[in-house]
Amino acid sequence: MGLRCNGGSGMTNFEELYEKYATDVLRVSYFYLGDRQRAEDVCQDVFVRLMTNAPELEEGREKAWLLKVALNRCRDLWRGAWVKRVVLGSPVFEMIPAPDEHQRRDDEEAMMVAIHKLPATFREAILLYYYQGYGISEIAEMLDLPEGTISSRLSRARKKLEQILTEGGLAS
Incomplete structure (x- = not known):
């Protein structure tokens, strides 16, 4: 090799x-x-x-x-x-037992459906930051973008997620 x-x-x-x-x-x-x-x-x-x-x-x-x-x-x-x-509503990751498993699964599925509705650039930032645990500088390096761009995408993605979840009756 x-x-x-x-x-x-x-x-x-x-x-x-x-x-x-x-x-x-x-x-x-x-x-x-x-x-x-x-x-x-x-x-x-x-x-x-x-x-x-x-x-x-x-x-x-x-x-x-x-x-x-x-x-x-x-x-x-x-x-x-x-x-x-x-089918975006299907479970997309393994579930860990919790006190209210059914509600938690519903919340996680709703969040993943909402994330999949985001534009690709926002979806990538959210998945890498929140689900994979990478820092802003690591994501910037992976995507060859300035850190400020990643921070901006995360901020805009959070706002868009809130809007999607609110419209779906899932956020207060």
Whole structure:
């Protein structure tokens, strides 16, 4: 596997990159698309591209490159015809038992439906920040955007989510 990293002693091995980052790529893809099979396909596509293109990756930027490729692939799929067949109201992530499980599931499903109604740029920011736990600077690096742009997208996305949820009778 001829992967190259600048800086010499960093990860240079496809298997190491896969073991370290495949779960992150799959998780981001799943939250973005809401379909496990499509997310697995995206994950596979990302690592096939990594293996076949053997890009020159700077040490410490491997994850950012992989997630950027995954997001680009998700955008392509999201624009495709299969999205029209996805049931957005279906659960899109595993549920953790809680005291009021039914209400919590309903709230989480409503939130994911609302998130999927956002423009792609807002949806990406929300998913990466709130569901994946990345900081503004990390997201800015992944998407090659200024931090101010990410902050603005998050702010505008929160306002739009509130509007969507209020119109749906789900927010006060």
